[in-house]
Amino acid sequence: MKTVHAISRRTCLALGAGFAASFLPVAARAGTNPDVVVELFSSQGCNSCPPADRLFSELRQKPGVLALTYHVDYWDYLGWKDTLASPEFSQRQYDYAKARGDMDVYTPQMIINGGKPLVGSQRSEVYAVLEQSRQMNWPVDITMSAGSNEIAIDVGPFASAGAPPASGTLWVMPVLPETTVKIERGEVAGQDMTYNNVVRRLVPAGMWNGSADRISLPKDGLLPPDCTLCVALLQQGKVGRILGAAVWDSLDS
DSSP states (O other): OBOOOOOOOOOOOOOOGGGSOOOOOOOOOOOOOOSEEEEEEEOTTOTTHHHHHHHHHHHTTSTTEEEEEEEOSTTGGGSOOOTTOOHHHHHHHHHHHHHHTSOOOBSSEEEETTOSEEETTOHHHHHHHHHHTOOSSOSEEEEEEEOSSEEEEEEEEEOSSSOOOSOEEEEEEEEEEEEEEEOOSSTTTTOEEEEEEEEOOOEEEEEEOSSOEEEEEEHHHHOOTTOOEEEEEEEETTTSSEEEEEEEETTOO
16 A cells, blocks of 8 residues: 655654663573564555565565564554554654655565565565575674673674765664454454564664674563564664664573
């Protein structure tokens, strides 16, 4: 579905004092870092989205693929309020469109490694771009680790030829691995939809200037009880190309 409605800008999440940088040691427990990042913008109120949601669930099981889905709220007026949506996810999609300069916002929209958007249900095109976009080595190495009270993100220096980007943003996202929703109204009424790797918050944890850094966040304030995954993405500027990615999984030992 396409939208021509302008999405108003909203202020990024305010970070409290507990989100300040820290150098406290933590017990290492980290997921395997991906070599490609797939982001899907979807909606429970969009009748074009279920095929893309199913393709997304398939992609997330591919080795090396970090698949994240964001539910947008701009279709809620059609008769069903998306139970997983947030204005901040709509804003992220709008920010991507503004950064590209095309202002092309629709669902289902898929973005790979922060690049050009794709229709999220077009299997052959999605797979082609996915394989072309795999990174043997990200230009910035990121690791995540966790102790009993905090999650730490170590961001390395820019390790690629040429000058580093002028700035970058480190995003930290708690992720719900799976949930099933019974949709009672709207264009998808009557269906029980299962969604995977659903981002539940967007935390701009810090700015990056090309140098190594460590940021520590309180686990209780970051992770909702149902989120057993946490992801860190470093992006050029605010929502430009992805420079590095890491995953922490509470199920890892």
